[in-house]
Amino acid sequence: MPGFFASVFQWISGLFFSKQAEIAVVGLQASGKTSFVNVITSGQWSEDVVPTVAFNFRKIRKGNVTMKIWDVAGQPKFRSMWERYCNGVDAIVFVVDSLDHDKFNTARFELHQLLSQPTLSGVPLLVLGNKNDLAGHASVKELIKGLQLDKISDRPVSCSMKSQHNLDIVLQWLAGRSH
Numbered sequence: 001m002p003g004f005f006a007s008v009f010q011w012i013s014g015l016f017f018s019k020q021a022e023i024a025v026v027g028l029q030a031s032g033k034t035s036f037v038n039v040i041t042s043g044q045w046s047e048d049v050v051p052t053v054a055f056n057f058r059k060i061r062k063g064n065v066t067m068k069i070w071d072v073a074g075q076p077k078f079r080s081m082w083e084r085y086c087n088g089v090d091a092i093v094f095v096v097d098s099l100d101h102d103k104f105n106t107a108r109f110e111l112h113q114l115l116s117q118p119t120l121s122g123v124p125l126l127v128l129g130n131k132n133d134l135a136g137h138a139s140v141k142e143l144i145k146g147l148q149l150d151k152i153s154d155r156p157v158s159c160s161m162k163s164q165h166n167l168d169i170v171l172q173w174l175a176g177r178s179h
């Protein structure tokens with residue numbers, strides 16, 4: 001019975017203290033955006049993920065925070081849409097494949113191009129250096145250099161959707177953008 005009262009209390013306090021955060025997830029194709037959204041939604045890692053066409057929308061609840069997530073496709077033909085999905089959100093998550101050193105230049109170009117849009121001025125940004133379960137992945141320092149993140153206030157987070165390393169830090173940061 002105490003468990004029952006505790007869950008009723010949790011449900012009621014959730015109604016009164018619930019917060020919202022709208023998040024756009026962007027980055028080059030195959031960096032792991034959909035994997036990130038799948039893992040934070042279901043807690044389950046799966047290799048089976050198909051390239052996103054245009055976007056996916058997901059709504060999830062973490063504690064008392066409801067997150068509305070736009071998972072936007074990363075193939076070149078979809079990149080011009082990124083700004084539209086990022087406009088008005090509480091946070092942008094930019095995912096990088098930290099093993100794919102050859103694509104850092106392209107990722108840097110696309111990220112800085114996106115951030116130069118006047119509509120996105122001041123939107124909080126978190127860069128995820130994903131796939132750090134794989135040997136040869138870039139360190140945080142290498143990501144800062146490769147993507148010229150030194151002028152961006154929040155440090156990138158090195159993480160893995162496969163091992164779920166540092167996912168707790170990412171979720172904490174996202175919850176902090178809620179209102």
Ligand SMILES: Nc1nc2c(ncn2[C@@H]2O[C@H](COP(=O)(O)OP(=O)(O)OP(=O)(O)O)[C@@H](O)[C@H]2O)c(=O)[nH]1
Pocket residue numbers: 027028029030031032033034035036046047048049050051052053072073074075095130131132133134159160161162163
């Ligand atoms: N080893 C490893 N593989 C990962 C990780 N995250 C994603 N992948 C793999 O990377 C590939 C691409 O993942 P997606 O989540 O589809 O990438 P995406 O960024 O959504 O790609 P688009 O939808 O095309 O823009 C898949 O084969 C995933 O299984 C990770 O942390 N570690």
Ligand SMILES: [Mg+2]
Pocket residue numbers: 033034035050051052071072073074
């Ligand atoms: Mg995807």
